[in-house]
Amino acid sequence: MNNVAFYTALAGGILIGGAATLLLLLNGKIAGISNILGKLPFTHQDDRLWRVLFLAGLIGGAAAYNLFSGDAPVARMHFPAWLLAIAGLLVGFGTSMSNGCTSGHGVCGLGRLSLRSLAATMVFLVVGIITAIVTRHVFGVA
Known part of the structure; x- marks a missing residue:
């Protein structure tokens, strides 16, 4: 870097x-x-x-x-629109399920030493890694 x-x-x-x-x-x-x-x-x-x-x-x-x-x-214009739409819906569903988003849990919750936020942030990271692997290797989108 x-x-x-x-x-x-x-x-x-x-x-x-x-x-x-x-x-x-x-x-x-x-x-x-x-x-x-x-x-x-x-x-x-x-x-x-x-x-x-x-x-x-x-x-x-x-x-x-x-x-x-x-x-x-730089925007990734080569991402299929349907994949972006599904991703947006899944993010919205995930933030609703976890009662918060990465900023709420990752920045604020971890700063307050919340165990619930630690669990949510770990799930966000694992799902993000899995999503990146699937997007790249299954759908072939880099």
């Missing part, structure tokens, strides 16, 4: 951890994206603003990085 990639990854991790910590300390809320987004339409007016601002920060941060760095990730 070159030095630039190391420092940008380090800075990203510090920003994600800092944002999750501040949200918990200042608002008492967990920075689990699936929960923040999934409950947005069903929340009271006083609970909606922080959710919208948090999501806007995620999108705005990615847009700013893309705009100023010129180093946006």
Whole structure:
């Protein structure tokens, strides 16, 4: 790994951890994206603003990085649309089953030493590895 990639990854991790910590300390809320987004339409007016601002920060941060760095990730256009649709549905199903997503369990839950989050994160990783192997070797998509 070159030095630039190391420092940008380090800075990203510090920003994600800092944002999750501040949200918990200042608002008492967990920075689990699936929960923040999934409950947005069903929340009271006083609970909606922080959710919208948090999501806007995620999108705005990615847009700013893309705009100023010129180093946006390259989309994998050769993935079949049906496979992407199935993947999206499975991710949604998995986050619903585990009551959270990788950000909620992996960043916030592990930081709070939650055994449930440790189990969920281990399952996420194992399923991700299996998915990568199947996608590459069964479907032939790299």
